[in-house]
Amino acid sequence: MSQKNSEGKRSARERLQEQRRKEESRTKRKRTLIAAVVVVAVLGAGAGIAALVAGGGSDKKKTAGPLVAPQGATGKDTVTIPVGKPDAKSTLTVYEDFRCPGCGQFELGFRDTIRDLEAKGQLKTDYHLVTLIDGNLRGSGSLNAANAAACAQDAGKFAAYHDLLFKNQPQETDDAFGKKSRLIELSGQVPGLDTPAFRKCVEDGTHDSWVKKSHEAFSKSAYHATPTVLLNGKDVYGDQKNPLTPDKLRQMVTANAKG
Missing domain, CATH: 1.20.5 (Single alpha-helices involved in coiled-coils or other helix-helix interfaces)
Structure with a gap:
């Protein structure tokens, strides 16, 4: 080379x-x-x-304590709050968030019909409390309001306080229910609810872990929006082509009551 x-x-x-x-x-x-x-x-x-x-709010309690279900909670994982007579032939299952405007619209349109059917013994309503809006818009109003509603359940006044919260629902972007003082203030409109025991339950977030468990159960379900409304296990609220009305709900429940 x-x-x-x-x-x-x-x-x-x-x-x-x-x-x-x-x-x-x-x-x-x-x-x-x-x-x-x-x-x-x-x-x-x-x-x-x-x-x-x-920055999650001005409340003293930042983390959830031990899981404490409200009195009378039923169903799988005890995340259901029932209203109405247990032997009613129809069961309405409702997944709601106290900050959800769609839930507020549902309550505005159907509340009186639901309560009337419950009073007649024809309908039992199973409530599942959800905290979607806290996750979407941040804040703690969904969680705090749900905990306060669970505290009202302890006092045997869930339905009245539940309805009151929706009647006073703030704008979706206004985390007014994040202030526990507001939740306690509203409780004064439900006779006998504003007690030291209720106030402590609200301020301590006694049922916060239970609320989170309820939300987790919803997240793992087949339903991912609020409100979700089922009548005897069938979704009756989400069909836009055949929208549910208070009259339709009454007719279905009454027919089922007659057998």
Whole structure:
């Protein structure tokens, strides 16, 4: 082999080695940069989470305590609050969020009919409390209101307080129910509810863990929007082509009561 060819091949090898060194150097710098970005992102996320926890409202209690179901809660995982006579032939199952405007519209349109059918012994209503809006818009109004409603259940006054909360429902973006003082103030409109025991239950968030359990059960169900309304296990509220009306609900429940 001539010296010229040998030098040419050596020169080519040297250029290839130099190119590989440059590629390795670039790769190393890239990995270092990616690692730094990941660290910053993690730290930033942690700071964001901390900010959410710190800024989640003015209430003293920030974390849920032990799971305490309200008195009389029934069903799987005891996340159901029943209203009406247990032997009623029809059962209305309602998934609601106290901050949900659609739930407020449902209550406005159907409340009187539902309560009348319950009073006649024809209908039992199973309520499941959900906290979707807190997750979507942030805040604690869904959680605090649901806990307060569970506290009212302890006092045997769930239905009256439930209806009162929806009658005084704030705008969806207004987390007024995040203020426990507001929830206690409203309780004064339900005779006999504003007691030291109720106030402590609301302020301590006694049923917060139970509310979260109720929401988790809803999240794992086949239903993902509020309000979800079932009559004897059948979804009767979500069909836009055949919308439910108070009269239709009354007719179905009355027919079922007659057998």
